[in-house]
Amino acid sequence: MATEKTDKPDRFDEVDWTELAGTRRRDLSVNSLGMIATTLPLVALFAYDWRFVGEREATFGAVGLEADWSGIDFMFVFTLLLFCFYLVLPLYQHPRMTRYYWREFKRNRPAVVSLGWLLVVFVGGLLGPLVLNAPQQDVLAGHQPPVFLSIDAANVAQCLGEVRGGRCYGTWQYPLGTTRGGKGVFRTIVYGMTISTQIAFITTTIVAAIGVSVGTASAYAGGWVDELLMRFVDIVLSFPTLLMFLLILYIYGAGLGMFIFVFSLFAWGGTARYVRSKSLSVAEAAYIDASRLSGAGTYRVVRRHVVPNTASSIITQLTLLVPGFLLAEAQLAFLELGDSELPSWGQLISAGRSDLAFAPWIVLAPGIVLFLTILAFNFLGDALLDALDPQTEAETER
Amino acid sequence: MGLPRYVAARIVWAAVVSLVIVTITFVLMAAAPNPAIQEAATQAALEGGDPQEAVERERELRGLDEPLHVRYLDFLTGVYTLEWGWSEHRSQPVTEALSEGLYYTAQYSVPWTILTMLIGPLVGVYSAANMYSWKDHLATGFAFFGYAIPNFFFGIILLLLFGVWLDWIPVVYNTDVAVFSLENVRQLAIPVFVLVTGSIGAIMRVSRNESAEFRNADFMKTAKAKGVSPLRAYAYHVMRPTLVPLSTTLVGQLLAIFLGSSLLVEVVFGIPGLGRLTFDALVAQDTNLVLGSTLIFTFIAVIGNLLEDIVFTVLDPRISYDDR
Numbered sequence: 218m219a220t221e222k223t224d225k226p227d228r229f230d231e232v233d234w235t236e237l238a239g240t241r242r243r244d245l246s247v248n249s250l251g252m253i254a255t256t257l258p259l260v261a262l263f264a265y266d267w268r269f270v271g272e273r274e275a276t277f278g279a280v281g282l283e284a285d286w287s288g289i290d291f292m293f294v295f296t297l298l299l300f301c302f303y304l305v306l307p308l309y310q311h312p313r314m315t316r317y318y319w320r321e322f323k324r325n326r327p328a329v330v331s332l333g334w335l336l337v338v339f340v341g342g343l344l345g346p347l348v349l350n351a352p353q354q355d356v357l358a359g360h361q362p363p364v365f366l367s368i369d370a371a372n373v374a375q376c377l378g379e380v381r382g383g384r385c386y387g388t389w390q391y392p393l394g395t396t397r398g399g400k401g402v403f404r405t406i407v408y409g410m411t412i413s414t415q416i417a418f419i420t421t422t423i424v425a426a427i428g429v430s431v432g433t434a435s436a437y438a439g440g441w442v443d444e445l446l447m448r449f450v451d452i453v454l455s456f457p458t459l460l461m462f463l464l465i466l467y468i469y470g471a472g473l474g475m476f477i478f479v480f481s482l483f484a485w486g487g488t489a490r491y492v493r494s495k496s497l498s499v500a501e502a503a504y505i506d507a508s509r510l511s512g513a514g515t516y517r518v519v520r521r522h523v524v525p526n527t528a529s530s531i532i533t534q535l536t537l538l539v540p541g542f543l544l545a546e547a548q549l550a551f552l553e554l555g556d557s558e559l560p561s562w563g564q565l566i567s568a569g570r571s572d573l574a575f576a577p578w579i580v581l582a583p584g585i586v587l588f589l590t591i592l593a594f595n596f597l598g599d600a601l602l603d604a605l606d607p608q609t610e611a612e613t614e615r
Numbered sequence: 616m617g618l619p620r621y622v623a624a625r626i627v628w629a630a631v632v633s634l635v636i637v638t639i640t641f642v643l644m645a646a647a648p649n650p651a652i653q654e655a656a657t658q659a660a661l662e663g664g665d666p667q668e669a670v671e672r673e674r675e676l677r678g679l680d681e682p683l684h685v686r687y688l689d690f691l692t693g694v695y696t697l698e699w700g701w702s703e704h705r706s707q708p709v710t711e712a713l714s715e716g717l718y719y720t721a722q723y724s725v726p727w728t729i730l731t732m733l734i735g736p737l738v739g740v741y742s743a744a745n746m747y748s749w750k751d752h753l754a755t756g757f758a759f760f761g762y763a764i765p766n767f768f769f770g771i772i773l774l775l776l777f778g779v780w781l782d783w784i785p786v787v788y789n790t791d792v793a794v795f796s797l798e799n800v801r802q803l804a805i806p807v808f809v810l811v812t813g814s815i816g817a818i819m820r821v822s823r824n825e826s827a828e829f830r831n832a833d834f835m836k837t838a839k840a841k842g843v844s845p846l847r848a849y850a851y852h853v854m855r856p857t858l859v860p861l862s863t864t865l866v867g868q869l870l871a872i873f874l875g876s877s878l879l880v881e882v883v884f885g886i887p888g889l890g891r892l893t894f895d896a897l898v899a900q901d902t903n904l905v906l907g908s909t910l911i912f913t914f915i916a917v918i919g920n921l922l923e924d925i926v927f928t929v930l931d932p933r934i935s936y937d938d939r
Contacts, residue, residue, distance in 0.1 A: 452635055580771060
């Protein structure tokens with residue numbers, strides 16, 4: 218352990234009192250500094266986009282780039298920054314714990330595969346739109362089969378690959394074939410990854426922010442505040458979100474931003490309840506008493522001890538929430554009630570439904586990708602539960 | 616606080632929740648421009664009349680010129696006395712359209728709910744009894760498959776497989792067949808199967824993990840020592856305590872799937888039930904029917920949650936009423 222170059226010694230019997238004394242003034246950690254340093258340009262860019270760039274002009278038009286950012290993109294970048302500075306960077310800063318988590322996590326092989334798949338979706342969603350052009354309509358190239366597969370030549374207007382024995386074979390130009398309108402299925406799936414990644418990141422951030430605040434506030438305030446907040450959580454929990462969203466969609470019309478907003482606003486109930494019960498049990502622990510005795514205020518106790526100690530269960534819970542959002546988005550897109558411009562997986566499934574009998578790849582490819590992603594989140598949640606929370610393991614071994 | 620008082624308080628609370636949701640619905644509706652009024656204005660302009668005047672008349676006709684609180688009270692009375700208005704799109708009262716939809720929805724929901732409640736806990740306990748054997752792994756794999764596969768996607772694939780390629784089941788739902796006939800069983804088998812796979816997974820997991828806890832409990836050792844057969848031991852001593860925590864997830868699970876997936880499954884299989892009705896109303900811009908179907912799903916959700924809580928307290932005498 219002595220060879221490691223970490224800021225703090227990995228020993229608990231030596232306390233660097235000068236360091237602790239220094240933290241009494243609100244000194245900012247590296248993480249917070251990095252967060253602020255990167256968020257400020259983002260906010261400035263948002264203000265610039267909002268104030269000076271026209272409705273139909275691209276955000277980066279001034280520097281000659283085509284990219285146009287909407288509110289969702291700004292939000293997405295912000296959540297990515299949060300993720301980097303408060304999840305990835307801490308893991309790097311504490312290599313010993315990271316190695317321990319990884320050792321625990323590695324024992325669950327399906328979960329490792331799941332993590333790999335989710336990384337593929339994440340990287341594909343992040344970089345895909347930069348590398349690949351958006352799928353274009355091309356009626357002449359409709360119903361092309363995927364590579365190595367073939368389709369009766371009567372079903373395609375023009376076969377891009379070779380025609381053998383009256384059957385049209387797929388080409389590498391469209392690795393997963395094309396839809397009726399000639400959009401490449403593979404490209405649409407990659408673009409759909411962006412949407413799924415955005416949904417996953419933004420909703421979890423909002424849900425975590427509201428859930429953790431309400432949960433800890435409820436646990437710490439107690440009394441009528443607790444009662445009021447928990448009754449409010451009851452309402453949120455019994456709220457039929459999908460229907461309310463349909464109603465909002467019907468009255469006002471709604472795009473992806475509205476979807477994320479409504480769904481994350483009514484999904485934090487479970488998280489808040491969970492955080493509350495967890496913080497109540499953490500608050501009983503002896504180390505909380507110890508830090509109180511050393512003169513820590515409520516804010517410090519909550520910020521430094523309670524929230525970090527509930528983090529593991531929150532992460533698990535959020536992992537299991539994400540597939541619900543992805544599924545809801547796919548369902549709405551399938552019903553063609555969402556934003557029809559959005560190249561999401563559900564939209565592709567719905568587009569291929571009428572041609573299912575002779576061109577099943579249009580439905581199968583996005584459907585399987587959606588299935589695998591939801592499955593991966595479930596496996597991952599299960600594995601995180603075991604890896605992050607030593608108590609549950611102790612219970613199962615008993 | 617005793618049980619009757621707890622139940623009474625819980626019912627009052629359910630009423631409050633429903634009131635809150637109905638109020639939110641009202642606010643949403645009141646804040647938006649009514650499409651019917653726009654339509655009247657367009658109509659008047661097309662016919663050479665005064666659009667402004669037509670808008671006034673339409674507003675008066677619909678009672679929109681009244682102050683907000685009067686409209687709110689009217690809305691509340693309407694909702695709670697089941698005066699849900701007239702559906703333009705179906706040319707019948709909304710309540711009648713909804714009860715017709717409910718008739719078809721019930722035909723697949725009842726077998727689906729019964730099957731889930733029977734098979735889920737049974738397989739879960741069986742899985743726990745054979746923990747880490749291939750049977751357990753098979754059941755676990757099935758559970759994960761079930762709740763990861765999107766219901767509507769699974770439905771489409773099965774319809775393609777059994778309806779189009781194998782021709783075992785009718786592709787188009789036939790409303791003329793009798794409820795208790797072989798024909799009806801044939802056309803509802805796949806929708807029910809899809810929904811059961813979707814809802815059974817979580818229940819199997821919960822009952823497996825819960826019953827694993829009781830498998831090695833002292834009372835099981837006693838039962839075994841007395842020579843009770845394994846079947847009886849599991850049925851009497853493991854199943855019963857497992858059902859208590861299970862009942863909390865069960866209703867929530869079924870409701871979530873009922874509210875979301877049944878809509879999709881009805882659209883996929885062409886069943887003219889409540890979900891299909893909602894979808895058609897949305898597409899046809901039939902405001903009263905959209906509102907009506909939102910309300911009925913809301914009431915089902917509120918009542919479901921209420922029943923869940925009450926059943927939970929009745930089943931588990933250890934629960935403290937003050938803790939809620």
